[in-house]
Amino acid sequence: MYRELPQILGRETVDETNKTDQRMDRPILEFYQFKDRELSSHLFTQLNGLRQEGLFTDVLLCSEGREIPCHRNVLVSSSPYFRAMFCSNFRESHQARVDLKGVSPDILDSVVEYVYTGSIPITMDTVLPLMQAASMLQYSRLFEACSAFLQEQLSPDNCLSMIRLSEILHCGSLRERAREMAVQSFSDVAASEDFRELSLPELMCYLEDDRLCAEEEQVFETLLAWIHHDPFSRRGAIHDLFKKVRLRYIHPTYLFQFIANDPLIQSSTLCTEIIESVRRLMFSVSTKWPVELGPLWVAPRRYTCHETLVVVGGRKNSEQTSREALLYDERTQRWQWLAKLPIRLYRASYVCIHSILYVLGGLTMGSGDSVVSTTVYTLSLKTNQWRTAEPMLRPRYAHQSISYLHFIFVLGGIGPDRQISGSVERYNSMFNLWEPMAPMPTPVLHPAVAANDQRIYMFGGEDAMQNPVRMIQVYHITRNLWSRLETRTVKNVCAPAVTIEDKIYIIGGYTRRMIAYDTKANRFVKCENMKERRMHHSAAVIDHKLYVTGGRYINGHDVVEDSDSFECYDPKTDVWTSKGTLPYKLFDHGSLPLFCVSNKPYPP
Structure with missing residues (x-):
């Protein structure tokens, strides 16, 4: 027993020694910065208590006979105004009483309370005198707090008055916020009495x-x-x-x-x-x-006018023709449903002009009968209601429409006799009038059509025997004349075309290929291919980028399928980017850029 005891004590001693060695191996802490995060607030609480008891105060701030005892060092530390007053050769630096004119006793009392506590109530009754006092006594954070309070009260009814107030108070933050509301709610503001009292320079500025x-x-x-x-x-x-x-x-x-x-x-x-x-x-x-x-x-559109994408009509989910109209806003990346088309139309054409969507012609699908239509439907985002416009001269479907300046051109298609038509007509929006134009030299179906520099270009398409037509047909708008050029490069059917600057992009058409026709150099440029062979899709240009929607594609087993794809092509980088999917599969539809004026929801 006694022999084992030293061994046990020895082990314990070794353990303690090891622990001591480990502690000694640690670096010795030579410096520790302690920061008491509650001291400053506690100190000001104590100072405010001393002020309220009148202890150690050395100056009286006076207004209209009321005296408020304060500590000079606290006032000097809180404001450049009091620092200049008490630390310079002003007579107030030696006075026990300081009169502050232009500040009411209640406001002065609130400001002093704010200096000692950092807290102050702001109401509509006190905000203006508080701002004036904060400006005079140079309490910038209090001044901006009052400005923030006023900004929360802004409305179209008072924003112009707030602008005048901000100029009197020299408050830039309030002025900018009030002006922002005035320009964003211009319709409401323009109807106010304050607006009619604007000066000419002020109105010009708006x-x-x-x-x-x-x-x-x-x-x-x-x-x-x-x-x-x-x-x-x-x-x-x-x-x-x-x-x-x-x-x-x-x-x-x-x-x-x-x-x-x-x-x-x-x-x-x-x-x-x-x-x-x-x-x-x-x-x-x-x-x-x-x-x-x-x-x-050359004045640009207003900043609040932005382009959105409208997708309308077509064949939905491999079923019947669709009456749906959708709007996609790139800024929110959301789809919004617009008013439905009045009737179902098979292979109508779609175009936008003057911020109005036009749906022209098509085959009306009735009970047992189908009628080729001349009807023109229009949709304005201001009302989100469909109306009928002046009808076309000829009934047609599977035709092409394109806008140029204040004109809409309708080209070809199929008439009531079910024959391919080469006729062309033009709608003049200045006079609300349709007029016949020179017919195309070679009638074709499903060409790619785009306009640039007083010309309409029609690429490819197919003839009555469904053979591809390797040809470019060009319509000279000012001369009302056609010319044509045969080329082996063109072999597209059911492909859209769009214009970006001086290049016309032809997207797919039973192929993955996209090519750009340079109208100035009169040559084709190869672009990055799409992922699948696509046809019956649609394309639109928004902010100099190409958006392609829906269509039909040929999968790896050579089977034709409907598509809900939504892709974007940037011509500057020659890169395709997926934008997700459409709300449903769609083909033979319209895809168009349409200007919106505001971010407000559209009328139901």
Whole structure:
């Protein structure tokens, strides 16, 4: 027993020794920075208690007879205003009482309480005197807190008043937020009494703003209402104001039938000259504007006008023709359902002009009978309601439509006799009139069609025997003449075409291939292929990128399947990117860019 005890004690001693050695191996802590995170708030709580008891205070802030005891060092530490007052050679630096004129006793008391506690209540009754006091006494964070409070109260009814207030108070953050609301809610703001009282420079500033959320027709009506509010002194400003209206984005019918006939416009020689310049430009069917119109015509769309993608009609999920119309916004990457087409149409054509969607012709699918239609349906996002427009001259389906300036051209298709037609007609939106044009030299079905520089290009297609036509047919818009060029490069059927700058992109058509035709150099350029052989799909250009939707494709087993694919092609990088899928499989549909004016939901 006694012999084993030392061994046991020895082991314990070794263990303790090892622990001691491990502790000694650690680095010795030579410095430790302790920070008491509660001390500063505790200190100010104690200082405020001393102030309230009148202990160690060395100055009285006075307003209208009320005296508020304070500590100079606290005031100096809290504000550049008091630092300059008490640390310079001002007489207040030696006075026990300091009168603060322009600050009411209650507001001064609240500000002092804020200095000692960092807390202050802000209400609509106190916010303005608090801002004035904060500005005078140089409490910038309190000033911005009052500004943030006012920004939360902003509405279309008071934003113009808030702008005037912000200028009086020299509050940039409030002014910018109020102006942002004024331009985004322009429709509501323009109807207010405050808007009619704007000065001419102020109104000009709004009309020049690219962020203005309004269509140009409304911009014109707004300036008219402003002038009519005080016609005697304001009618002389009509020319300067009219130059701020971006006439390029006004519907020609509205421009030439309403604006041109307005008495105020007619009273100004300079205004009528601008309208005549626009009229000459329209009639010349040219994309080059006169010198005198240049600065006005090149003005961009308002910032709040953005392009969206509209997908309409077609064959849905391999079943019957679809009445659906969908809108896709790239900024939110969401689909939104629009009003349904009034009837089901088989192989109608689709086009957008003046921010209005047109659905032209098609085969109406009735009970037992089908009728080739001349009907034209239109949809405006402002109302989200379908209406009928002036019908085409000839009934047709499986035709092509394309817009150019203020015209819509309808080409070929199949008529009531079920024969391929080469006829062409044109809709003039200035006069709401259809007129026949020169027929195409070789009637074809399902060509790829695009327009550029006063010409319409028709690539390929198929003849009555369903043989591919290796040909480019070109329609000269100004001369109403056709020319054609045979080429082995073209062999597309049921492929869309789009124009980006001076290149026309032909996308697929029973092939994966995409080629670009350079209209200036008169040559084809190879582009990156699509993933599958595709046909009966649709394409549109938004923000200089090509969006391809739906169609039919040939899978690896040579079986034709419907597609819900949604892809984007960037011509700058020559790269395809998947955008997900459509809400359903779709082909023979329309896919078009359409301008939206605001982010507000569309009417149901």
